[in-house]
Amino acid sequence: MSGSTRDAVMGRLRRAVGANPANDAERRAAVTARLSGAPKGVIPARGQLPPAERLELFIRMATKADATVTRLDAASGIPEEVAAYLRERNLPAAIRMGRDPRLAGLDFSGTALGVTTGPSEGDDLSSLSHAVGAIAETGTLVLTSGPDNPTSLNFLPEYHIVVLDAADVAGDMEAVLARLRQTHGKGTMPRSVNFVTGPSRSADIEQTLLLGAHGPRSLHILVVG
Amino acid sequence: MQITSQTFKANTVKALADVDLQRALRHVEKGFIGKRQKAADALPEFDALRDNAVEIKNHTLKHLDLYIEAYVAKVEASGGKVHFAEDADHARRIFLDIAKRRKAKTVTKGKTMISEEIGLNAFLEENGILPVETDLGEYIIQLRGEHPSHIIAPAVHINRDQVEADFRKFHVHLDPERDLVRPETLLSEARQILRQKYGEADIGVTGANFLIAETGTSVIVTNEGNGDLTQLMGKCHVVLASLEKLVPTLEDTAQILRVLARSATGQEMSVYTTLSTGPKRTEDEDGPEEYHVILLDNGRSNMLGTEFEDMLRCIRCGACMNHCPVYHAVGGHSYGWVYPGPMGAVLTPSLIGVDKAGHLPNASTFCGRCEAVCPMRIPLPKMMRHWREKEFESHLQPATARAGLGVWAYLARRPKLYRAAVSYAMPALKLLAGRKRRFRSLPLAGGWTKWRDLPAPEGRTFMQAYAQSGHGDAK
Numbered sequence: 001m002s003g004s005t006r007d008a009v010m011g012r013l014r015r016a017v018g019a020n021p022a023n024d025a026e027r028r029a030a031v032t033a034r035l036s037g038a039p040k041g042v043i044p045a046r047g048q049l050p051p052a053e054r055l056e057l058f059i060r061m062a063t064k065a066d067a068t069v070t071r072l073d074a075a076s077g078i079p080e081e082v083a084a085y086l087r088e089r090n091l092p093a094a095i096r097m098g099r100d101p102r103l104a105g106l107d108f109s110g111t112a113l114g115v116t117t118g119p120s121e122g123d124d125l126s127s128l129s130h131a132v133g134a135i136a137e138t139g140t141l142v143l144t145s146g147p148d149n150p151t152s153l154n155f156l157p158e159y160h161i162v163v164l165d166a167a168d169v170a171g172d173m174e175a176v177l178a179r180l181r182q183t184h185g186k187g188t189m190p191r192s193v194n195f196v197t198g199p200s201r202s203a204d205i206e207q208t209l210l211l212g213a214h215g216p217r218s219l220h221i222l223v224v225g
Numbered sequence: 226m227q228i229t230s231q232t233f234k235a236n237t238v239k240a241l242a243d244v245d246l247q248r249a250l251r252h253v254e255k256g257f258i259g260k261r262q263k264a265a266d267a268l269p270e271f272d273a274l275r276d277n278a279v280e281i282k283n284h285t286l287k288h289l290d291l292y293i294e295a296y297v298a299k300v301e302a303s304g305g306k307v308h309f310a311e312d313a314d315h316a317r318r319i320f321l322d323i324a325k326r327r328k329a330k331t332v333t334k335g336k337t338m339i340s341e342e343i344g345l346n347a348f349l350e351e352n353g354i355l356p357v358e359t360d361l362g363e364y365i366i367q368l369r370g371e372h373p374s375h376i377i378a379p380a381v382h383i384n385r386d387q388v389e390a391d392f393r394k395f396h397v398h399l400d401p402e403r404d405l406v407r408p409e410t411l412l413s414e415a416r417q418i419l420r421q422k423y424g425e426a427d428i429g430v431t432g433a434n435f436l437i438a439e440t441g442t443s444v445i446v447t448n449e450g451n452g453d454l455t456q457l458m459g460k461c462h463v464v465l466a467s468l469e470k471l472v473p474t475l476e477d478t479a480q481i482l483r484v485l486a487r488s489a490t491g492q493e494m495s496v497y498t499t500l501s502t503g504p505k506r507t508e509d510e511d512g513p514e515e516y517h518v519i520l521l522d523n524g525r526s527n528m529l530g531t532e533f534e535d536m537l538r539c540i541r542c543g544a545c546m547n548h549c550p551v552y553h554a555v556g557g558h559s560y561g562w563v564y565p566g567p568m569g570a571v572l573t574p575s576l577i578g579v580d581k582a583g584h585l586p587n588a589s590t591f592c593g594r595c596e597a598v599c600p601m602r603i604p605l606p607k608m609m610r611h612w613r614e615k616e617f618e619s620h621l622q623p624a625t626a627r628a629g630l631g632v633w634a635y636l637a638r639r640p641k642l643y644r645a646a647v648s649y650a651m652p653a654l655k656l657l658a659g660r661k662r663r664f665r666s667l668p669l670a671g672g673w674t675k676w677r678d679l680p681a682p683e684g685r686t687f688m689q690a691y692a693q694s695g696h697g698d699a700k
Binding site: 017173 | 249252253255256257268269270273274277281284286287288289290291292293294295299303309310311315359360361362365378379380381384385388408409411412413416419420424438439440441442448449450451453454457458468473474475476477479480482483490492493494495496497498499500501502503504505506508509510511512522526527529530531
């Protein structure tokens with residue numbers, strides 16, 4: 001059924017854009033060149049800062065988007081920081097996380113935290129993820145799906161804590177996209193790539209901005225290094 | 226949904242008299258204009274990004290057949306399926322086939338205007354399937370049995386106290402004495418109720434802000450997180466998107482994203498920008514088992530290569546309606562179909578016919594703010610003029626309007642006669658108006674004087690005044 005519709009739609013498109021056998025090769029070459037070259041466009045100057053200022057910008061922009069940010073010298077400080085964050089908010093001492101080896105290697109035995117692994121089951125209040133990167137330009141975290149960091153942990157819990165290596169903070173979105181391409185291969189993507197800028201919100205009632213719509217009410221970022 | 230664009234004039238009279246609507250519409254100007262300006266000013270490269278966004282879309286439209294080919298191949302390679310839909314009816318039937326095969330009873334929905342365009346909710350209900358809107362604004366209007374009045378703020382026509390009354394009416398399982406005065410409590414009540422729905426859904430439906438040819442990816446841009454929960458938790462993800470959503474590469478998407486949120490809500494970046502490619506992978510522990518894209522034409526391919534092609538660049542940010550004095554006055558429902566404001570005034574006649582939607586391109590002061598703020602630099606006033614011309618050519622206007630325009634055109638083509646005529650008419654009108662220098666009624670000007678007085682001319686024409694000021698030759 002859809003096959004014939006596809007032919008009909010494509011036929012109309014070809015006629016409308018003036019495609020014909022004489023210009024076919026040229027048009028295909030233009031499309032192939034763009035798809036393979038993936039030219040960069042205009043990159044804002046603020047996305048091209050040196051590392052120290054870049055990290056500073058990331059923290060400033062993430063904070064502006066209502067995320068909270070803490071800096072840690074080493075990953076070994078993560079368990080205590082997570083425990084303190086939950087304690088300060090009177091939250092249950094329980095955290096859910098994926099199977100990311102960088103998180104699995106953490107020693108939580110010094111805290112009172114109950115740690116479980118796997119995707120969110122819907123009633124977890126707090127979760128811990130590891131970002132693959134971040135964009136300084138807008139204070140955006142980048143997370144990818146997989147058993148390491150199941151996507152449901154980004155959306156179902158009310159408090160989302162995300163670990164980010166300082167070295168993974170990129171200046172602009174294009175740099176992150178180039179890195180994704182390097183990791184997953186040209187033209188191939190993880191099932192889900194999540195760009196997250198602050199906690200969830202809605203302004204649907206009288207254009208009044210409220211935090212904590214359907215996703216997390218709070219987003220806490222632990223910058224390591 | 227039922228089209229009421231034909232009765233636009235009657236719709237606006239009703240809208241202007243609707244006290245609640247007029248109260249709610251004040252939030253449009255307050256909520257959007259300043260924020261957009263601030264965001265645009267905060268990025269020195271904003272206008273350069275707009276120019277590049279225009280180029281990207283123009284290039285894509287010129288090669289749309291080839292980008293769709295590349296896109297479909299990539300979706301299939303990632304285990305998804307693309308269904309081409311000729312029109313609304315066809316799209317609904319494709320959806321029903323998927324739903325029947327999945328034995329679907331409940332469908333959760335992220336915000337999608339294509340769903341409105343194809344009238345999906347009413348169709349699902351007719352077929353015994355429950356659609357659940359999960360965006361807060363969409364949820365509110367679904368309870369009220371209404372349609373969105375704005376493409377990014379669907380419930381902008383409703384006030385907080387009305388939402389409170391609706392929640393009390395429909396959420397009868399909750400304590401009737403509960404405090405719902407603060408908007409926060411309304412939000413958490415909706416959050417709690419919708420929480421249960423995501424996991425129960427057999428299908429999660431979303432729209433798409435972009436379809437990326439390079440990777441076979443659909444992109445949604447949201448703030449609430451409901452779209453993500455919808456596409457993640459439903460066992461099957463169905464994307465509803467129209468042909469012009471195609472962009473070539475990830476980099477091209479990044480360019481347009483930079484102007485999208487800033488133009489829409491004035492954010493540097495929306496909270497969630499999510500790139501979805503295919504269904505759950507073998508190693509995944511969450512995600513949908515199936516991934517479908519229903520790719521809708523519904524009149525778009527007929528706009529390509531015509532004077533309305535520029536409209537296909539539209540990224541649905543809503544800036545044009547946020548800045549439109551007509552939209553501010555009459556709200557979105559007056560436009561009578563899915564797309565309101567200036568973008569609707571151009572798009573609606575293309576999709577449902579100028580015979581039904583001819584009033585919309587006439588409902589403009591041509592102030593030009595829509596074009597000035599459009600991130601994709603779509604010449605909206607020019608295209609509204611195209612529709613006015615087409616309407617005139619197809620003899621769709623009333624005989625009196627045509628006759629009046631005929632007389633004016635005759636004079637306008639004969640400058641000497643025109644100037645002579647007005648040089649007699651102006652002093653005559655001044656005399657007739659008397660000491661008040663205003664007309665309360667005037668033959669042939671009833672459309673004006675019904676609502677307000679018409680100030681009388683001062684007696685001289687512009688050309689006469691210009692000549693007397695010693696500036697030029699006004700023959």
